[in-house]
Amino acid sequence: xxxxxxxxxxxxxxxxxxxxxxxxxxxxxxxxxxxxxxxxxxxxxxxxxxxxxxxxxxxxxxxxxxxxxxxxxxxxxxxxxxxxxxxxxxxxxxxxxxxxxxxxxxxxxxxxxxxxxxxxxxxxxxxxxxxxxxxxxxxxxxxxxxxxxxxxxxxxxxxxxxxxxxxxxxxxxxxxxxxxxxxxxxxxxxxxxxxxxxxxxxxxxxxxxxxxxxxxxxxxxxxxxxxxxxxxxxxxxxxxxxxxxxxxxxxxxxxxxxxxxxxxxxxxxxxxxxxxxxxxxxxxxxxxxxxxxxxxxxxxxxxxxxxxxxxxxxxxxxxxxxxxxxxxxxxxxxxxxxxxxxxxxxxxxxxxx
Numbered sequence: 473x474x475x476x477x478x479x480x481x482x483x484x485x486x487x488x489x490x491x492x493x494x495x496x497x498x499x500x501x502x503x504x505x506x507x508x509x510x511x512x513x514x515x516x517x518x519x520x521x522x523x524x525x526x527x528x529x530x531x532x533x534x535x536x537x538x539x540x541x542x543x544x545x546x547x548x549x550x551x552x553x554x555x556x557x558x559x560x561x562x563x564x565x566x567x568x569x570x571x572x573x574x575x576x577x578x579x580x581x582x583x584x585x586x587x588x589x590x591x592x593x594x595x596x597x598x599x600x601x602x603x604x605x606x607x608x609x610x611x612x613x614x615x616x617x618x619x620x621x622x623x624x625x626x627x628x629x630x631x632x633x634x635x636x637x638x639x640x641x642x643x644x645x646x647x648x649x650x651x652x653x654x655x656x657x658x659x660x661x662x663x664x665x666x667x668x669x670x671x672x673x674x675x676x677x678x679x680x681x682x683x684x685x686x687x688x689x690x691x692x693x694x695x696x697x698x699x700x701x702x703x704x705x706x707x708x709x710x711x712x713x714x715x716x717x718x719x720x721x722x723x724x725x726x727x728x729x730x731x732x733x734x735x736x737x738x739x740x741x742x743x744x745x746x747x748x749x750x751x752x753x754x755x756x757x758x759x760x761x762x763x764x765x766x767x768x769x770x771x772x773x774x775x776x777x778x779x780x781x782x783x784x785x786x787x788x789x790x791x792x793x794x795x796x797x798x799x800x801x802x803x804x805x806x807x808x809x810x811x812x813x814x815x816x817x818x819x820x821x822x823x824x825x
Contacts, residue, residue, distance in 0.1 A: 482553045482629045484691045491558060492691055495701040498792055499739060499762065501815035506804070507557030507699070509796075511821035517568060517587045533580040533589065535615035538569075544622035551630045553690070559699035559819060560632055565619035565683075567637040572679055573647045575616070576672065577607035593650035598657070598664040604671040613679065620686045632695035633687045635680055639710055640742070641729040642722070644672040646713035654713070658721060665725075673729045677736050680707055694739075698765060698794055698819065702739035709733050709761070710743035714751050723754040734760035741765055746797070747774035749783055756790045763815075768797025777803050781810045788812050797821055 484492060497503035519527040520542035531537075543566045554561040565571065573591035574580050582589045595601050616636065623633045639647070645668060646654050657665040684694065684705055693703040700706075711730060714722045734740035740761040744751065747769040755764060764787050768774060777799070784807075787793045792815035795807060799820040807818055 482627065482632050482688070482690050485552055488553055488555070488560075489691065491555065491560070492693075492701045494558065496703055498700065498815060498817060499702055501788075501792055503815070504813035505558040505700070505817035506808075507555075507559035507817075507819050509556055509559060509819050509821045511798070515587060517582060517584045517589065519568075519582055519584065527582060527584055530581065530583050530585075533569075533574075533582045535574075535611050538615065540615065540618055540622060544619055544626060547626035548628035548630050550628045553632065554630050556699070558817070560695050560701060561630065562634045562695055562697060562699050563623050563627065563631045564634050564697060565616050565623065565636040569636075570639070570647070571612060571616045571636055572638045572676065573644065574612040575609055575679060576604065576644055576648060576675060577609055578647050591647040593648055593653070595648050595668075596650075596653065598661050601664070601668075603667075604675060608675065613682065616679070617682055617686060620683050624687060632690055632699075632701075634695050634697050635683050635708060637697070638676060638680065638708070639712070640733065641669045641673050641676065642711050642717070642726040643713045644676070645669060646716070648672075651713070651716055655716060658725060662725075669726070669729050673732055676709070676733055680733075680736075696739070696741060698741070698796065698817075700741075700794075700817065704738040706739035706741070707733060707737045708741050708743060708765075711751060712743075712745065712748070715745075715748040719750045719754060722751050727751075727754050727758065730755075731758055731760055734762065739763075741794070743767065745769050745774065746780055749780075752783060752787060756787065761791075763792040763794070765794035765796055768795065768799070770798065778806065781807070784811055788815055791815070793817065794819060 494503045498505050520539035521527055521537055522539050568589055570589055570591045577594055578591035580589055693701055694706050695701050696706045697708050741763040742761040743765045745767050794817045796819040804818055804820050
C-alpha cells in the first residue's frame with residue numbers, strides 16, 4: 473500500500489487536554505464520564521456505488537462496487553476537535569460493511585431494505601479448508617485502508633479517526649462456519665476450530681495494526697470507537713456470538729483469543745450486550761481486556777436497567793465500564809445514584825420516539 477499522505481493531526485486545546493486527563497483517569501478507574509450521544513434508529517441501508525448511483529436492490533458486494541469517495545464524506549474545514557459532553561467525536565471506515573469478515577473470505581450480501589450487510593459462511597468441511605492464507609481477500613483490506621486514508625485527509629482535525637467495527641474471534645468463527653458448524657466443531661473438530669481461531673486472531677491484529685499505522689495520534693495517544701482517549705494504542709473487540717455458548721465453553725475455548733487481542737495494545741475494551749452477560753465472570757477473572765462496554769438491549773431482549781445495577785457494580789469493582797444505550801434523564805440519574813463513579817462512563821443515547 474502507498475504511504476499515507478501527511479495531514480495535520482487533531483489538536484487538543486487546553487479544555488480538550490483537561491478532558492484527555494479525565495479519560496486517562498477513567499482507564500485507571502478513577503474518573504466519571506457522562507455524555508449525551510446523538511443517535512437515530514437504523515433505516516434502509518445507504519450504499520453508494522461506483523459510477524455515482526445508489527443501491528436500491530439487494531446485491532452481493534465486492535470492494536470495487538463501493539464508491540469510496542461518498543462513503544468517506546466531504547472534506548471538513550479545519551477546526552477544533554469536537555465533542556459530545558465527555559465523548560470525543562470520532563469517525564471510522566463505514567461500519568455497516570463487515571470489513572474483517574470480508575477480508576477473512578466471507579461472501580458479503582447487502583440487504584438494502586433490511587438495512588444490513590451480512591457475512592455468509594464459506595467453510596462447510598474442515599477437510600477442505602486450506603487456511604486463511606488461501607481464502608483471505610486482500611482487496612477488501614486495501615479498500616478498508618483507502619477509507620481510513622480518506623477520513624484522515626478530510627477530517628480537518630475536527631474528529632479523531634479510529635478503528636472500524638471489528639468482530640472478535642468467536643464472531644468471526646460464527647460468520648465463517650455458521651452457528652451449527654461452530655457448535656458441532658467444539659465437540660467434533662476442536663483442533664481444526666482452534667487452528668481457525670488462531671489464524672483469525674492473527675488477522676484481527678494485522679488489520680488493527682494496518683489502521684493505526686495510518687491514523688495520526690492525538691496528544692501521543694489514540695481514541696477508541698466510543699470516543700475515549702488513551703495515552704497509547706487501543707482496541708475495541710467483541711464476543712457477541714458467545715450468546716450461543718455456555719459460560720464454560722466461552723471461558724475455555726474463546727476467552728484466550730480475546731485476551732490475546734487485548735494484550736496486543738496497552739488499552740483494550742470488549743463490547744457486550746445487556747441481554748448476554750454470562751461472559752462477565754470469565755472476563756473479570758483476567759487482566760485483559762482492560763475495560764468492558766455494555767450496550768443496553770431494549771426490553772424484552774435485555775433486562776430493565778435497574779436489574780443490571782448489581783452486575784455493573786461487579787464490573788466496576790474490577791474494570792472500567794461503559795454503559796451505552798437509550799437512556800432517559802431519570803435512568804441516567806438512577807445509575808449515577810446506584811453505581812460507584814470511579815471508572816464509570818454513561819453514554820446516553822437519545823431515546824427514540
